Amino acid sequence: MARTPVRIRLDPAQKKALEQLARRRGTRVAHEIRRAVDVYLTGMTPEELELLDMLGRQAERELKEMAHRLDETNLRLDAVFAEMERIRSGEQAARVRWRRSSMDSRGAVVREKLDETAGRLDRLADWLLHHERRIASLEAASRAWPGNVPPGDD
Numbered sequence: 001m002a003r004t005p006v007r008i009r010l011d012p013a014q015k016k017a018l019e020q021l022a023r024r025r026g027t028r029v030a031h032e033i034r035r036a037v038d039v040y041l042t043g044m045t046p047e048e049l050e051l052l053d054m055l056g057r058q059a060e061r062e063l064k065e066m067a068h069r070l071d072e073t074n075l076r077l078d079a080v081f082a083e084m085e086r087i088r089s090g091e092q093a094a095r096v097r098w099r100r101s102s103m104d105s106r107g108a109v110v111r112e113k114l115d116e117t118a119g120r121l122d123r124l125a126d127w128l129l130h131h132e133r134r135i136a137s138l139e140a141a142s143r144a145w146p147g148n149v150p151p152g153d154d
Contacts (some may be wrong), residue, residue, distance in 0.1 A: 062120070
């Protein structure tokens with residue numbers, strides 16, 4: 001995409017802050033300015049952007065936690081299935097009745113945890129879809145803005 005050169009005047013503190021930000025992110029000042037203009041044109045307030053960022057980080061943490069819990073559940077299921085296989089093969093024929101009742105209760109707990117995790121994943125998917133639609137509508141609104149420059153900001 002071709003870019004049009006623009007001259008702007010910044011306060012020394014603004015320029016210094018932009019240089020520090022660009023250095024931390026491994027970018028250039030011009031990139032940070034373009035990024036700030038893009039954000040401004042979406043019409044979102046800084047508070048909305050901060051909230052969206054915070055919610056995204058929270059969703060990422062929760063997804064990692066859910067993935068960890070699912071891994072633990074899978075390990076438990078593997079152990080239960082291995083135990084069932086040993087029982088079927090006749091290794092512990094004398095204890096079959098006792099083991100069966102024990103495994104039924106463990107299976108109920110596993111099913112309950114899986115249902116709970118599935119519910120959380122459904123709620124998270126709904127939340128992500130809602131925010132994806134919000135971002136798309138904001139992007140569409142920013143593209144529809146005549147000239148993409150508010151009046152009086154030359």
